[in-house]
Amino acid sequence: MSPASSGSRRKKKDLQALQSKIVKFLTEDGKGVVGDVAQTHSFAAKTLLRLGTPSAQELKALEGFHKGSRDAFRREIVADVLIQTEPLSGEGRALLTKMLLSKTEVNEGLQMLARVRDGEARKELLNRVYKNYANYPAAMKPFVYKQLVLNHSLIQGDLKKHLAEAAKSKDEVWEDSFLVAVQELNVVSEFTADIQRIEKQSQYPHLKMLAGAILAKDKGIK
Numbered sequence: 001m002s003p004a005s006s007g008s009r010r011k012k013k014d015l016q017a018l019q020s021k022i023v024k025f026l027t028e029d030g031k032g033v034v035g036d037v038a039q040t041h042s043f044a045a046k047t048l049l050r051l052g053t054p055s056a057q058e059l060k061a062l063e064g065f066h067k068g069s070r071d072a073f074r075r076e077i078v079a080d081v082l083i084q085t086e087p088l089s090g091e092g093r094a095l096l097t098k099m100l101l102s103k104t105e106v107n108e109g110l111q112m113l114a115r116v117r118d119g120e121a122r123k124e125l126l127n128r129v130y131k132n133y134a135n136y137p138a139a140m141k142p143f144v145y146k147q148l149v150l151n152h153s154l155i156q157g158d159l160k161k162h163l164a165e166a167a168k169s170k171d172e173v174w175e176d177s178f179l180v181a182v183q184e185l186n187v188v189s190e191f192t193a194d195i196q197r198i199e200k201q202s203q204y205p206h207l208k209m210l211a212g213a214i215l216a217k218d219k220g221i222k
Contacts, residue, residue: 016055022048023058026078027065038073045077053085063091083112088121100129103137110147123154130157142166142173149181160185167194175207179214188218 022044048054054062059082066078082092096116099109106129116122129144136144145162152159159181166178175198182188182195192215199211 015051019048019051019054019058022051023054023061026074026081027061027069041074041077045081048081049084053087054081059085059089063089066091066095080112080115084115084117086117088116088118092116093121093125096125097128100125101132101135103135103140106136106140107143110144126151126154127156130155130159133162142169142171142177146177146180149177149184152184160187163187163191167191170201170203172204172207175202175204179207179210183214188214192218 025044026041026048053059062078062082066075066082069075069078079092079095082089083096085092088096096109096113099105100113102109110129113122113125116125126148130148133141133144133148145159145166148155149159163178163181163185166174166181169175169178178191179195179198182191188195195211195215199208199215202208202211
């Protein structure tokens with residue numbers, strides 16, 4: 001065995017040992033963590049992610065802790081690790097799927113999905129949200145739609161079909177989502193009249209300004 005090969009194996013073994021210690025620290029039995037100890041747990045989780053995806057054995061320990069622990073703070077920290085593994089862990093996928101298909105937790109789920117490092121898993125889950133769009137409550141739809149639009153390159157479907165609905169609303173969240181969508185989907189010229197209406201009639205000054213800027217930019221391009 002060459003010195004280089006031996007050194008590489010030793011380095012890998014040391015890395016796995018460090019990961020194992022961090023996982024043990026994050027999952028060991030004990031009382032709830034607060035203050036400086038809580039910050040130490042957060043730092044440990046971030047360090048674990050920087051070291052790469054843990055081994056199958058360590059992942060199993062993290063998943064077991066997340067399923068069984070009643071410590072909400074530590075479960076949240078471990079969940080953040082589980083959704084950022086490459087490939088996405090089984091427990092991370094289950095957690096995200098539950099939240100993304102929920103009628104009350106979808107926004108939080110989309111925020112978590114933005115941290116997913118597994119590109120294929122993120123694409124798959126975003127498309128599940130797209131297919132489930134009709135089932136979300138009316139109050140949640142503008143937030144969901146905006147996130148789908150911002151990730152439109154990953155969506156296997158027609159996001160433009162919801163623009164007519166968005167254009168009719170005078171709610172702040174819908175006007176915001178609509179203005180983001182016409183830019184992201186490159187359809188400003190198709191909805192000029194609706195953008196002009198927002199510029200002139202919107203109750204929200206920041207959206208009136210955004211609509212004006214979009215129209216001015218489109219006019220400049222032409």
